[in-house]
Amino acid sequence: MNKIYKIAAVCSLMYLYSCGTYFNQPFSASQSRTGEFTKSTRGLLDLPPATEPVEVAVYNFSDQTGQYKAVENGSTFSTAVTQGGTTMLIKALEDSGWFIPIERENLSNLSTERNIIRNTKQEYIKNLNPNEPPLPPLLYAGLIIEGGIISYDTNIVTGGIGARYFGLGGSAKYRQDRITVYLRAVSTSNGEILKTVYVSKTILSQALDGSFFRFVKFQRLLEAETGITQNEPVQLAVKDAIEKAVRDLILEGVKDRYWSAQGGIEVNQKLVDSYDEEKRIDENTGLYERLFVERPYKESFSFSGGLALIDGDYEINRPSYLGRIGYQRKLTSHLNWGGALSLFKLDNGEAFTSNFATLDLNAQIDLLPNDNFGPYIFAGPGVGLELGNPKLSNDMENLSTNFLKIQYGGGLNYFISEKLGLKVFAEHNILFNDKLDNLVNGKRDDYYFNFGIGLNYFFGTTGNNNSQTQSK
Template identity: 70%
Template sequence: MAALTGLMFILNSCGAYFNQPFQQTPSRVGEFSKSTQGLLDLPEAADRVEVAVYNFSDQTGQYKPVENGSTFSTAVTQGATTILIKALEDSGYFLPIERENLSNLSTERSIIRNTKQEYIKNLNPNEPPLPPLLYAGLLLEGGIISYDTNIVTGGIGARYFGIGGATKYRQDRITIYLRAVSTSNGEILKTVYVSKTILSQSLDASYFRFVKFQRLLEAETGITRNEPLQIAVKDAIEKAVHDLIIEGIEDRFWSTKAGKETNKELVENYVKEKEEEESIELYNRVLKKRTAKSILSVSGGASLFDGDYTEKQPGYLARLEYQQKITNNLGFGLTGSVFKLDSGKQFSDMFSDASLNAYFNILPDDDLSPYIYAGGGVVYNIENSTEQKTDTFLKMQYGAGLKYYLSQRLGLKLFAEHNISFSDQLDSMVNGKRNDFYYNFGLGLDYYFNF
């Protein structure tokens, strides 16, 4: 798994490696973020809403990290208000009104008004007066409230005989809140919360080796790619504006020009997307709420005996199991199995066992969930029950497995189990101080239900 992850990372970084800049480039139109197209593709609005943004600022108070010394450069752009106004304009649902530099606007209007008054007085009494300023029905407030660094770091590397390579990555996270406030009564109509991760990657390779006596060959290459923080802020703000528009349509604050059917489709798609995103935790784990408390399982597999005979051959295993959840992580289960323990020509018998286990699910809300269990039970020799005095033995067992949920009702599981008997007579032979034990390996199908 680690090797596959490293390979994918290396291939992804090669795009940057083979597109290295070797000359200056001219200015260009600003790049789209991942959310820009979704904002531009919104249906046309029925009416544009006048909106004012006084200040949408960096509220983190963080300075840019450096390896040595200190810096007074901020970690987050201070131009978030400008980015927000651009997103509002691009959406087509809002008519932004200048409020960030209102004093400049007021000063200029005073100059115009004084000039017009002089013009009217001396030259043209019919000169129209300066029109009034637009006023906003909606205020947008909020800001960048969090910038978390190194929420995930990692990498992979190897070196052999002076030849080596390594990849590293780091993930940061920015969070914004955007709220809409009614200017008529000060009511907060909507609050939107959006987060965006910021990825940094590096790829390095080196060669270090003596090729001849006192002749050392050393070579290094590498590339580092950092996601621009400004693009990440732009992405988060555009996503917040998009979500604010859809939630406003849902609550009938505004509407699309196409009408109810388009409104309904937009809201349904948004609700579905929101449910999927809310089921994903910080580290991209998809969580699903599972309501079933009971599990019926059928499994098949192999058994491997480790007794007093040196020869060991796999036998088959069939198992029926019932589990009951106590909490989301804990549960207990009853297991009945039929299996064959085989030591070749020396020993081969059929057995059955019954076990009671306690289970601990490590990631119960993930689609792929490892689990561990332990308990005790009895094992019974089916074939030789009439030939030997002792045919029932006490035992204990522990094991681990991996579950994969196909749906809310069905799942697959893979498990491995170690069974330790409290007797040395499972193979009808007593030899040495160690009791007999055996392993079970299986693949099963789970059915989840409630009584």
């Protein structure tokens, strides 16, 4: 029983240690504080100053989704996203230092107040001071910033994991939502839409829980549970997306020379180069944060090493060495073909040991061809040759020195760069006879396994990447 208590205590400590939020539970009211920065806030504030800030007007930046907050039971009239998008956008424009926001959302209130001031001066102040200057004119904007929150998608990814053993268990669940905003700059001189940017942001919700349920004595039940749930605030997600959109709009304008940073061409070029690289990565990243990369090279050499393990008619099966070199050529974005030359040793201990060479032809299917990390499967025919004299027991003779086979398997590819990649693989080799280990016994033919890790080197002419682009 003490052992169970120790296991429960250790698991509980590990669980609590992994959850920093657990030690910051809000047991008391907190005072007001300055609003949090998002991941995009610092990128917006770190922009170099503009040569000359531009006056901009924002009339409305609203929720265009029309969605209401989802609830499990009943109905609600609360909106799914904040209705204060205009205020957030004005704040982001102001923080950037590249724009001078002008009040337009509540223009009627501003006009009313100016009329009150004007009438008051005419009726009272002017009689006392005839030289009182008139009310200065309103600023007018060179640009109008338009757009809105155009989508809020819930549960685009959900999942979890859990386990329970003898009343001790825990689970983890997660959910991901997604919000999308569009932002455009419109010239007030001719109505031309100068630039449009599109930004999306995922919203993560996580839940962790653990429980312990156990009878410690007769009619004595011990039960304990704990849990944590973290929901990323939708308001901060909207703020993050808007700030990223404003930053992208600024850099798009620098790129097309609508405005400029202080420091001239050199500073502008650094901003544009950094932005282009960031944009390239973003555009090659799929919906579920998968990075898609176009593969420009059609051919590759591979060098691999690992273990070979026979499964024949003897009880003793010892793993031994495997060496392999291979060549591969891309036919389509998913399909490759190639060959491999392998040297390996099969070891049944004192009964049988021998070295072999095989030549394999394979068709390979890359399941995720545009990912940096992805699985693949392969299959094909092969031919094998026994090298030298095998080590046999005294009452045996050599039955076969060559054989035909088929092989199939799978593995994982990881691309270090455009020209270099790592791979791991497992392979099952099936023979058409029972003579591989020089013992014919039973109805089943001999076979063996190969397990390895290798390095791919890519080369060759640049291929057509249209099919890869479409797969995104």
